[in-house]
Amino acid sequence: MDDIDRKILKLLQENARTSLKTIAEKTFLSSPAVSSRIERMEREGIILGYEAQVDPIKLGYHILAFINLNVLPEDKPKFYAYANEVPNILECSCVTGEYSMLMKVAFPSTRELDIFVGQLQKYGKTSTQIVFSTHVGPRGVDVEGR
Numbered sequence: 001m002d003d004i005d006r007k008i009l010k011l012l013q014e015n016a017r018t019s020l021k022t023i024a025e026k027t028f029l030s031s032p033a034v035s036s037r038i039e040r041m042e043r044e045g046i047i048l049g050y051e052a053q054v055d056p057i058k059l060g061y062h063i064l065a066f067i068n069l070n071v072l073p074e075d076k077p078k079f080y081a082y083a084n085e086v087p088n089i090l091e092c093s094c095v096t097g098e099y100s101m102l103m104k105v106a107f108p109s110t111r112e113l114d115i116f117v118g119q120l121q122k123y124g125k126t127s128t129q130i131v132f133s134t135h136v137g138p139r140g141v142d143v144e145g146r
Helices: 003-014 020-027 031-043 073-085 110-120
Strands: 063-069 089-094 101-107 126-130
Touching (some): 003 020, 073 089, 101 110, 110 126
Antiparallel strands (some): 063 101
16 A cells, blocks of 8 residues: 555545545546556455445434443354344444443434343343444544554
8 A cells, every 4th residue: 555545545534425536636646547546455355345424313313322241252153143133233343351342332212222232131241321422423544644
């Protein structure tokens, strides 16, 4: 990766719908050269995909929460299979510390969150934090700061 690749990644992370023409203008390359670089970064697994960011509240998901869950090592495969099937789990990471899992979830109501937490407890102890506000939302990795 060179500085031009980093600039392309920065532009795509800011807006994945940025046109090849715009990226070409900002990187002083031709559109085919930009396209080639993007395709290479996709093949190499640097660019994993493109997604739309949506407002969960406008879609009826008024409760955003982080749930810590302590899953025994032997139960992880079963838990991962379960987690993959639950669309309300936005992210699930295996972490260090007192709990082994950290999940970001979205639900329409605290009642539905409570039911879900009850279901999770068959896998282990939980701790839940409900989000009041988010001051720094999802963003890409700083590709220029390396």
